[in-house]
Amino acid sequence: MRTARFLIAPVxxxxxxxxxxxxxxxxxxxxxxxxxxxxxxFGNFTQADELFKDVKADFxxxxxxxxxxxxxxxxxxxxxxxxxxxxxRSPSTAPDVMYEDTxxxxxxxxxxxxxxxxxYLAEWDEWDQFVDGAKEAGAxxxxxxxxxxxxxxxxxxxxxxxxxxxxxxxxxxAPKSWDELLEAARAxxxxxxxxxxxxxxxxxxxxxxxxxxxFEMLLYGTGDTLYEDGKWxxxxxxxxxxxxxxxxxxxxxxxxxxxxxxxxxxxxxVQAEWLPEGKVGISxxxxxxxxxxxxxxxxxxxxxxxxMGAAPMPTQDGAAPGAVSMSGGWTLAMGSxxxxxxxxxxxxxxxxxxxxxxxxxxxxxxxxxxTDVAEDPEYTKTNPTTEFFTGLVDVTHFRPATSDYxxxxxEIMVAMESVMTGQQTPEEAAxxxxxxxxxxxxxxxxxxG
Amino acid sequence: MAVTxxxxxxxxxxxxxxxxxxxxxxxxxxxxxYGSFTDAALTGPAALxxxxxxxxxxxxxxxxxxxxxxxWLTVVFVFLSAVVGQNVMGIMLAGLLRSAVKPVRxxxxxxxxxxxxxxxxxxxxxxxxxxxxxxxxxxxxxGIGITGPDWLYSTPMLAVIIANIWRGTAFSMMVYSAALAExxxxxxEAAQLDGANGLQRLAWVTLPVIRRSISTNLMLTTLQTLSVxxxxxxxxxxxxxxxxxxxxxxxxxxxxxxxxxxxGTAIATVMIIVGAVFSVIYIRALRPEVD
Numbered sequence: 001m002r003t004a005r006f007l008i009a010p011v012x013x014x015x016x017x018x019x020x021x022x023x024x025x026x027x028x029x030x031x032x033x034x035x036x037x038x039x040x041x042f043g044n045f046t047q048a049d050e051l052f053k054d055v056k057a058d059f060x061x062x063x064x065x066x067x068x069x070x071x072x073x074x075x076x077x078x079x080x081x082x083x084x085x086x087x088x089r090s091p092s093t094a095p096d097v098m099y100e101d102t103x104x105x106x107x108x109x110x111x112x113x114x115x116x117x118x119x120y121l122a123e124w125d126e127w128d129q130f131v132d133g134a135k136e137a138g139a140x141x142x143x144x145x146x147x148x149x150x151x152x153x154x155x156x157x158x159x160x161x162x163x164x165x166x167x168x169x170x171x172x173x174a175p176k177s178w179d180e181l182l183e184a185a186r187a188x189x190x191x192x193x194x195x196x197x198x199x200x201x202x203x204x205x206x207x208x209x210x211x212x213x214x215f216e217m218l219l220y221g222t223g224d225t226l227y228e229d230g231k232w233x234x235x236x237x238x239x240x241x242x243x244x245x246x247x248x249x250x251x252x253x254x255x256x257x258x259x260x261x262x263x264x265x266x267x268x269x270v271q272a273e274w275l276p277e278g279k280v281g282i283s284x285x286x287x288x289x290x291x292x293x294x295x296x297x298x299x300x301x302x303x304x305x306x307x308m309g310a311a312p313m314p315t316q317d318g319a320a321p322g323a324v325s326m327s328g329g330w331t332l333a334m335g336s337x338x339x340x341x342x343x344x345x346x347x348x349x350x351x352x353x354x355x356x357x358x359x360x361x362x363x364x365x366x367x368x369x370x371t372d373v374a375e376d377p378e379y380t381k382t383n384p385t386t387e388f389f390t391g392l393v394d395v396t397h398f399r400p401a402t403s404d405y406x407x408x409x410x411e412i413m414v415a416m417e418s419v420m421t422g423q424q425t426p427e428e429a430a431x432x433x434x435x436x437x438x439x440x441x442x443x444x445x446x447x448x449g
Numbered sequence: 450m451a452v453t454x455x456x457x458x459x460x461x462x463x464x465x466x467x468x469x470x471x472x473x474x475x476x477x478x479x480x481x482x483y484g485s486f487t488d489a490a491l492t493g494p495a496a497l498x499x500x501x502x503x504x505x506x507x508x509x510x511x512x513x514x515x516x517x518x519x520x521w522l523t524v525v526f527v528f529l530s531a532v533v534g535q536n537v538m539g540i541m542l543a544g545l546l547r548s549a550v551k552p553v554r555x556x557x558x559x560x561x562x563x564x565x566x567x568x569x570x571x572x573x574x575x576x577x578x579x580x581x582x583x584x585x586x587x588x589x590x591x592g593i594g595i596t597g598p599d600w601l602y603s604t605p606m607l608a609v610i611i612a613n614i615w616r617g618t619a620f621s622m623m624v625y626s627a628a629l630a631e632x633x634x635x636x637x638e639a640a641q642l643d644g645a646n647g648l649q650r651l652a653w654v655t656l657p658v659i660r661r662s663i664s665t666n667l668m669l670t671t672l673q674t675l676s677v678x679x680x681x682x683x684x685x686x687x688x689x690x691x692x693x694x695x696x697x698x699x700x701x702x703x704x705x706x707x708x709x710x711x712x713g714t715a716i717a718t719v720m721i722i723v724g725a726v727f728s729v730i731y732i733r734a735l736r737p738e739v740d
Contacts, residue, residue, distance in 0.1 A: 089496070
């Protein structure tokens with residue numbers, strides 16, 4: 001009896017170990033007649049789903065012997081990466097084609113999940129339509145190309161003109177520094193205490209959106225950077241200042257309450273409800289947000305182009321070039337275990353041909369990376385903010401292109417969450433970050449800012 | 450010869466269970482234990498070729514300021530919600546319901562058991578809706594003119610502890626109902642004749658008789674509570690910050706959110722040890738004397 005009890009104890013306690021252990025590898029694999037396409041479908045982001053449904057129909061018509069199995073993953077961004085990685089770990093679930101964020105490519109190449117596309121691209125007569133930046137974005141550390149870009153993006157300040165007008169701010173409002181931005185937010189708060197003056201994403205639940213749309217838009221405007229000459233920058237004043245800005249907006253009540261900001265659905269809520277309803281004044285967000293309000297979007301809002309304005313995110317104290325932006329973008333990549341790579345590439349090239357790229361870039365408000373799409377009047381006319389956000393390419397920055405970036409990005413989320421909830425001061429959180437990054441990349445790969 | 454073949458015959462019916470346990474319990478446990486000594490990850494070079502890194506995960510874990518906090522939160526959560534909450538509530542309810550009239554008994558036990566019958570995810574959402582800043586609790590408080598705080602944000606541990614007591618008490622109540630029914634009435638009657646009052650009868654007669662049930666129940670609820678994940682994850686996500694990140698949440702976050710599977714399994718291994726420590730304590734403290 002006693003031995004039995006001793007057995008029960010550890011056996012029950014490892015329920016979690018079990019679930020961790022369950023992600024081994026299995027057998028099988030999709031057979032030659034099927035290709036599996038994995039992508040994200042979450043909240044307002046339904047454009048990829050529509051695109052792939054159309055392409056599936058066309059592809060199956062052109063290739064009657066191949067079936068396309070669509071695997072929409074309904075998860076918020078960070079969970080999407082996790083689920084995709086888990087799928088990739090087992091040959092029986094690994095997708096043939098996947099919707100892949102540019103910043104995960106280098107890391108996933110090293111994990112052996114992706115197949116190089118160079119041989120196929122060399123024979124694809126449309127590849128020269130892609131701009132060089134887009135080609136680079138899909139490259140791995142070994143110089144080979146692993147992803148075909150679907151479009152890129154920039155980031156800036158969206159604002160509801162009605163809300164700003166109530167606070168006495170002009171229609172062509174464009175702050176010159178963080179202080180002007182904060183003043184505007186304070187003015188909105190004063191004019192209507194029920195409105196959230198300024199939204200920025202922050203904390204672990206928002207994942208990479210918090211880091212890129214939030215933190216990096218601040219940090220890269222301070223003159224400091226995350227990564228320089230192959231080394232991670234630690235202890236910079238800009239890092240502390242950026243966290244200081246996060247602290248200010250959350251403690252002064254200029255941003256959503258921390259509990260709202262830590263809700264995994266806040267991005268959907270802000271874009272589909274709060275901005276159209278005038279419940280948010282200013283939102284630091286991506287160029288693609290307008291896609292939600294288009295007729296093809298999840299929350300159509302015909303008057304959006306009159307009600308919404310956009311301004312560049314200013315640098316900290318207005319230093320040249322005066323504005324800052326970050327760029328990323330998504331690609332289509334091929335799984336390294338694909339049993340039918342020819343069909344997989346054909347699917348990719350079909351999904352990103354001129355017509356489909358145009359549809360996706362317009363519907364999802366992407367900045368086109370194909371020259372023939374960028375020149376198309378349909379692309380330039382449909383969305384009045386396209387020109388503005390395309391213009392931000394001049395001041396844009398890219399995230400550190402290294403395979404350690406996703407891990408470092410996690411540490412930034414942790415730092416943001418600890419300052420927005422008041423658990424740490426910016427200095428303390430920056431110190432924790434420095435220590436964590438040293439642990440991830442090794443002391444030899446860091447430098448003092 | 451006859452004895453051996455009889456022994457073998459007795460083992461045969463057990464074999465499928467043993468094989469299944471070894472395959473689906475022991476296997477993953479060993480894999481997880483092994484994984485905690487590697488740098489296995491979901492992405493990056495370590496996903497392709499995990500390397501043996503010895504005790505590095507454990508050194509990193511013990512140096513991580515989140516870890517002692519998480520360990521402490523786990524102990525608080527287990528102690529308050531399982532050891533104190535579920536057990537005390539369970540034995541009280543079982544005792545009270547024994548002396549209640551029948552309709553009260555059936556209604557009350559149905560209500561209590563309902564929380565246990567609900568799938569964990571449903572119970573977690575119910576608790577989330579109850580404690581949410583615009584949820585049932587604050588609506589009721591609002592009805593009597595009190596503005597309640599945002600429970601999940603300002604007092605996350607209190608909220609998850611109460612939710613876990615609500616959910617788990619039924620189990621303890623049922624175990625204790627069965628145990629109390631087994632207490633020979635002549636013992637309590639004899640004590641009553643000797644002039645023992647209710648409390649004395651409980652302390653000196655009832656509890657000693659059911660102590661085996663108490664130790665079994667303590668152990669089961671402790672180990673169940675130790676691995677509670679869904680309830681906390683749905684209600685608070687381990688937040689705000691790390692204010693309700695118990696060990697299972699921390700392990701999940703490291704393994705699946707931050708893609709460091711090796712590190713996550715190291716936390717899981719620590720959980721096994723914590724669970725083993727609790728069980729040893731119970732078995733020692735409530736060791737049944739020969740009777």
